[in-house]
Amino acid sequence: MNNRLKRWSLSAMIAVPFSLILVLSLDIYNDWPDLLYVVVMAMAGNFFFNFLADRHDKRLIARIKADQPIMWNVSMNSVEIGKVSDSQYAAMQRMASRDGRIALAQFFNLGRMALVVVEKLLFAIPFLVFWMVVALAIISPESYTDLVREFQKADPAEITSAMRSFLQTAMTMMFVVFGVMIVMGYRFGFRNHYSEAVNRMLQQHCNTPAKGDVQLRQMAIDPISNQKVASSPD
Structure with missing residues (x-):
């Protein structure tokens, strides 16, 4: 229970300041009610994240205690290197998630x-701003001329407000592009350290010092005949 409270508190201490820094740096919200809304949403997101983490941990504990006759074939670089029971595999996953x-x-x-x-x-x-201006000048020179004229007439406050609105729109577009790139498989340097840790434990379990891609294939074992009755990739 104490470890859970510590984890929830630590994640809240990270989520709330990060959310505030993000919205303040982008100048999305400035008023106290808006900032309070950001804090509440960050806390809600933190609660949801920890709720899912607790559910995942309970499922792992259930698999460890169940000790079902389910085995996993462990392969590395498409070569089988050993086997591990489902309870052992769940224990490795839980050990990594709690490290x-x-x-x-x-x-x-x-x-x-x-x-x-x-x-x-x-x-x-x-880059986007430059090519948008170039495209506007080519496609509609009149609109480009009017835009330049309006900027020349505008006072510094109006220019600042217009640039801020444009920047927010551009940032929104960039985040949409970022989401699309994530879906398409671009990872921006992301590494799954949890998966890597579990893979290292599996290699140690199978006494395999070599490094490579670890794959698991689940086998359902009949407890009486001790024969494989089903197989499916992880």
């Missing part, structure tokens, strides 16, 4: 991933 060092490594990896995204956005936004 603070792995959580810290995953956190820093997500931080580096965020920096990569920001770097690409900082390059993409000026």
Whole structure:
């Protein structure tokens, strides 16, 4: 219970400041009611994340205690290197999910991933602005001339407001593109440290010092005949 409260508190201490920094840096919200809304949403997201983590942990504990006659074939680079029971596999997954060092490594990896995204956005936004202006000048010279004239007439406050609105629109477009790239498989330097840790445990379990891609194929074993009755890839 204490470990759970510590994890919930730590994740809240990360989620709330990060959310506030994000919205303040993008100048999305400035008023106190809006910032309070951001805090509430960050806490709600933190609650949902920890709720899912607790459910996952309970499922792993149930698999460990059940000790079902289910085995996994462990292969590396398409070569079978051993077998592991489902309870052992669940114990490895739970050990990785509760390792603070792995959580810290995953956190820093997500931080580096965020920096990569920001770097690409900082390059993409000026690039997008430039080509939008060029396209406007080519497609509609009259509109381009009117736009330049309006900027020349506008005072600094109006220009700042217009640029801020344009920047927010451009950032929204970039985040949409970011989501599409994620769906298409671009990872921005993301590494799944939890999966890597489980793979290392499987290699140690199978006494395999070599490195490679680990794959598992589940086998349902009949407890009486001890024969494989079904097989499916992980």
